[in-house]
Amino acid sequence: MILLECSCFTFNKPRPLRPHSNSSSTFSSLIINGGGHRIRTIKRVQCLRSCDLIDFHQDLIPYEVAWSLQKHIVKEKKSQIQNEGDCNDTLIVLQHPSVFTLGTASSNNNLNFDIKNPPFDIHRTERGGEVTYHGPGQLVMYPIMNLRKHKMDLHWYLRTLEEVVIRVLSSTFSIQASRMEGLTGVWVGNEKVAAIGIRVDQWITYHGLALNVMTDLSPFKWIVPCGIHGRQVGSIKGLLKETQLSCNDHETADLYHLDDASLIHITHKSLIEEFSKVFQLEYNHKIISVPMLCESARK
Template sequence: MVLLGECCLSFITPRFLRPNSESNSLSDCVVEINGHRRRKRVHCLRSCELLDFHKEIIPYEKAWCLQKDIVREKKSEIEKEGDCNDTLIVLQHPSVYTLGTASSINNLNFDINNPPFHIHRTERGGEVTYHGPGQLVMYPIINLRRHKMDLHWYLRTLEEVVIRVLSSTFSIQASRMEGFTGVWVGDEKVAAIGIRVAQWITYHGLALNVTTDLSPFKWIVPCGIHGRQVGSIKGLLREAQSSCNNAHGKADLGGLDDDSLINITYRSLIEEFSKVFQLEYYHKTISLPMLCESEGKEVIYTK
C-alpha cells in the first residue's frame, strides 16, 4: 500500500468542458431546482486526482510501483463501493528503455549485456520505447466502466488528447497512422501509447516528446516500426520557425526555453484530457521520498 501523506485539495476548472457523445458519462446527480434538491440524470463531471510531477524526474520503477498500488486501491474501492475516482499522473522519467508484452530484443540496436540505460520489461502492450527528460508522460488510472468499456475507444481517445494539444496550442497538424497506435506529424512519431487494463482499470499510458533528446531512439526500433522517424514538439516548432510555415503566428514558441515549453505543454495536456474524458481535477500531493519502493519489479538489464 502506498503512503499518500497529507492531501492538498484545490480544484482546477478547465476553461471549456463539452459532453462527449461517445462517453458513457450520464449519471444520477443531485441538483438544486427552485430551492429543492432533486436527483436528475445529467452529464456529471467525474472527479480526478491529479498527481503533478511534470517538473520532476521520477525513476521509472517508482512510478510503475505507484501505478500498481493505486490500481489495487481502486479495485478495492470498486469492490466495496461500486466505483472509484479517476487518477492522472504526469511526470518525466530519467533515461530508460521499456519493453511491452509484444517486445522483441531484435529491436534493440545495442549489446544487450551492455545497455546504454536501464531496461524494464513491463506488462503494458506494445513494443520497445524510450523515456527520458523532456518527455511528458501521462499515466491515467481510470475506471472505464464509467467512461466506455472499449479499449479501441480508449486508445483513440488518448490519441485525440495529443492531437488537440498540438493543434490548439502549437498549430501543429498531427494525425493517426492506420494500423499503428500513437500520434504522428508526417512521418515523425511524436507520442507513443502503451496501456494495460485490469478489470477495466487502466494504467500505463502515453508519452509525448516535448524537448526530448531524440538520440537514444537511435539505439532501438521505436515501437517496432521500421523506416519511421521520431519527432518532438521543440523540433517541429524550430522547423516551422525556420521555414515560416506557421500561419497562426505561433512560430515564436520555437524560441521558448525548455522549461517554458514543458509547462505550456503540460497545461494544454491536462486541459484537453479533462475535456475529452469529462473530468474535474483536484490536486493530490505525495512527497517524493514517500513513493513506494520498487521491490518485485523486473529490471532485466541495468547499466
C-alpha cells in the same frame, strides 16, 4: 463516450448543478412558462467524474518508482470498486530519467544493443506494445481509470488518448497531427511524437502515453521505436523549428524561442486541460513528496 443519464424536471428556475464526484451524468432541466403551456428552454449541465491529479511534471521520477506507484493505486481501486462499486480516476504526470521499456509484444530484434549491456536502464513491463524510450523533456501521462464508468472498449480508449495529444498540438502549437492507419500513437507527417502503451486489469487502466516535447531524440537510435521500421521520431520543439524555417508565422516563431522549462510548462498545462475535456473530468490535486515516494518504492 457512454454517459449515465438522469433527467430532472422542474417548474422553478434551474440552479447550477455542482459536479458529482463519482459519476458522469447529464441532467436536463425543463422550464415551463406562465400557465404551463409553453416550453421555454431545456438546460443541460454536464456533471464530471472526479480525478485525482498527481503532478510531478517538473520532476524526473525513476521508472520503477512510477511503475510501483501505478500498481499500488490499481490495487487500491480494485478493492474500492469491490467494496463501494466505483472509485475516483487518477492521472499521474511526470518525466523519467533515460530508460528503455519493453512491452508484452517486445522482441530483442528491435534492440540495437546488447541487452546484457544496455546504454540505459531497461525494464520489461506488462503494458502492450513494443520497446520505447523515456527521458527528460518528455511528458508522460499515466491515467488509472475505471473504464466501467467511461466506456468498456479498449480501442475507444486508445483513440481517445490519441485525441488528447492531437488537440494539444493543434490548439496550443498550431501543429496538425493525425493517427496512422493500423498503428497506435500520434504522428506529424512521418514523425511519431507520442507513443501509447497501456494495460487494463479488470477494466482499470494503467501505463499510458509519452509526448516528446523537447526530448533528446538520439537515444531512439538504440532501438526500433515501437517496432516500426522506416518511420522517424519527432518532438514538439523540433516541429516548431521546422515550422519557423518554412513560414513567417510570428506566433510559432515565438513558441520556438521559448526556453525548455517554459515549453514543458505550456505543454503540460494544455495536456491537463485537454485530458479533462476529452474524458469529462474535474481534478483533485494530490500532493506526494518525491523523496517519500522513492523511499516507499524501495520497500
